[in-house]
Amino acid sequence: MPGVTVETAATTGVAALKAAAGGNPLLANLPNKLWIGGQWVDALSGRTFPVLDPRSGEEVFRVAEADKEDVELAVAAARKAFDEGEWPRMSGKQRGKVLTRIADLIEKYADELAAIESLDNGKPLVMSKIADIPLSADHFRYYAGWADKLHGKTIPCDNVFGKFFAYTLHEPIGVVGQIIPWNFPLLMLAWKVAPALATGNCIVLKPAEQTPLNALRFAQIAEEAGVPAGTINVVPGYGPTAGAAICKHPQVDKLAFTGSTEVGRIVMREAAERIVPVTLELGGKSxxxxxxxxxxxxxxxxxxxxxxxxxxxxxxxxxxxxxxxxxxxxxxxxxxxxxxxxxxxxxxxxxxxxxxxxxxxxxxxxxxxxxxxxxxxxxxxxxxxxxxxxxxxxxxxxxxxxxxxxxxxxxxxxxxxxxxxxxxxxxxxxxxxxxxxxxxxxxxxxxxxxxxxxxxxxxxxxxxxxNCYNVYESAVPFGGYKTSGIGRDKGEYALENYTVTKAVYQSLESNQCWI
Structure with missing residues (x-):
């Protein structure tokens, strides 16, 4: 899909957007289905939901509405991709190259992505162009650099049982459920998806129902960059249905949520019920x-x-x-x-x-x-x-x-x-x-x-x-105290959200005798 110029986006009217299938350059080729297992599919129910232009409140697009059954398929695809697929088994260097290609493609399609972001969210196009989109590309490029640097440690181990060699492995946690908000749609996707991919995980992502468009466009970009089928699954839908199904699913190994403190409490309760790790970036009154x-x-x-x-x-x-x-x-x-x-x-x-x-x-x-x-x-x-x-x-x-x-x-x-x-x-x-x-x-x-x-x-x-404010650097962690959340996005700290540590002991004595 070719990039859309700022001038084209600026003159796009509501009537033309409604007629997207008739050739509108911004939305005509944008998918309106769910991205599951490397395929664009309709919701099993056949339902769709509207995307509204906040300038007018009028409908400009419709997107497939994921429900519990669709989430089941998405989790199964991610599970298969993690347990049997190539992404967790690639070398860190290989994954880093793919993440770099994602960053390059975000920059290649920057005008188009910025226009979609402003249409979907209502923020000034100039801010989408100078902040949201370049910061998203930068985030993927930053974690591309981390992909081959996830090192464990060697640990001296000499005790009463003999001589041993011990080391740690930092392994991907598995299938990650990620739920993102509507205020920075593509950037919040980047904050969640980039470190999860860098560490070798597979993802089921639910964008906010108000702003699903760039998440769907990102699925196309990820495929173009070479992300294997099933590694990323995108299921637009509503929180009480699609979001809840992700949180409750027994095959989801980790939950990551950005949004209100009220909903964060619900996500945390579900994580506690299944005893899975959770990271929460919630509200503020700074x-x-x-x-x-x-x-x-x-x-x-x-x-x-x-x-x-x-x-x-x-x-x-x-x-x-x-x-x-x-x-x-x-x-x-x-x-x-x-x-x-x-x-x-x-x-x-x-x-x-x-x-x-x-x-x-x-x-x-x-x-x-x-x-x-x-x-x-x-x-x-x-x-x-x-x-x-x-x-x-x-x-x-x-x-x-x-x-x-x-x-x-x-x-x-x-x-x-x-x-x-x-x-x-x-x-x-x-x-x-x-x-x-x-x-x-x-x-x-x-x-x-x-x-x-x-x-x-x-x-x-x-x-x-x-003496500044709203400065966001990919290498600097972001997260809160108290009811503002648990864990950190961005920087080296975010890698801990998506890895588990395994300790390995190995005997150094061939005639080891056990009591």
């Missing part, structure tokens, strides 16, 4: 602490980016902005002015900073939190409403006079709503920042190295950004 000795204008811009990036639909969003009392009023005034200037509109139009939210449910949730914030006594400085009548657009919203006990300061809104709180001292702000069930990410804006050192060590969070 504190961003602004010291008194800063350039206020720059701090305002940094905090704006920390919260409004990806429409606020980011688990690590700096959604509790703590500002020192000496600059609080100035900061609030300028933060509201910056948010009011934020350009909200069609993600395919040049200059758009914020597209629509993902769907109507998310739109209603955000508007409900805005109403709660006002009723609880926070002062709304700008925004607060749905923008327009078509699609799922929300005005950038800023609250001041927010207190720690308010729902908007404790619960994850997952939208373009900035909550600004006032603080007085270092000790106070550390304690308040940690007084939350989440611990995913955090940020510090300061020119005082002592303040930076004290706060960065005091915060209970998996990531601390200092």
């Amino acid at each position: 504190p961003l602490i602004v010291d008194k000795n800063v350039d206020v204008d720059k701090a305002v811009e940094d905090c704006h980016f920390a919260l409004f990036f990806n429409h606020g639909q980011c688990c690590a969003a700096g959604s509790r902005t703590y500002v020192h009392e000496s600059i609080y009023d100035e900061f609030c005034e300028k933060a509201a002015a910056r948010a009011a200037k934020r350009v909200v509109g069609d993600p395919f139009q040049e200059g758009t900073e914020q597209g629509p939210q993902i769907d109507e449910d998310q739109l209603r949730k955000i508007l409900a939190y805005i109403d709660i914030g006002q009723r609880e006594g926070a002062t709304m400085l700008c925004g607060g409403k749905q923008k327009g009548t078509a699609g799922y657009f929300v005005e950038p919203t800023v609250f001041r006079d927010v207190t720690d006990t308010m729902k908007i300061a404790q619960e994850e809104i997952f939208g373009p709503v900035q909550c600004i709180l006032k603080y007085s001292s270092t000790e106070e702000v550390i304690a308040r920042a940690n007084a939350c069930e989440y611990g995913l990410a955090s940020g510090i804006i300061s020119n005082d190295v002592n303040f930076i050192n004290s706060v960065s060590r005091g915060l209970k969070a998996g990531t601390v950004w200092v």
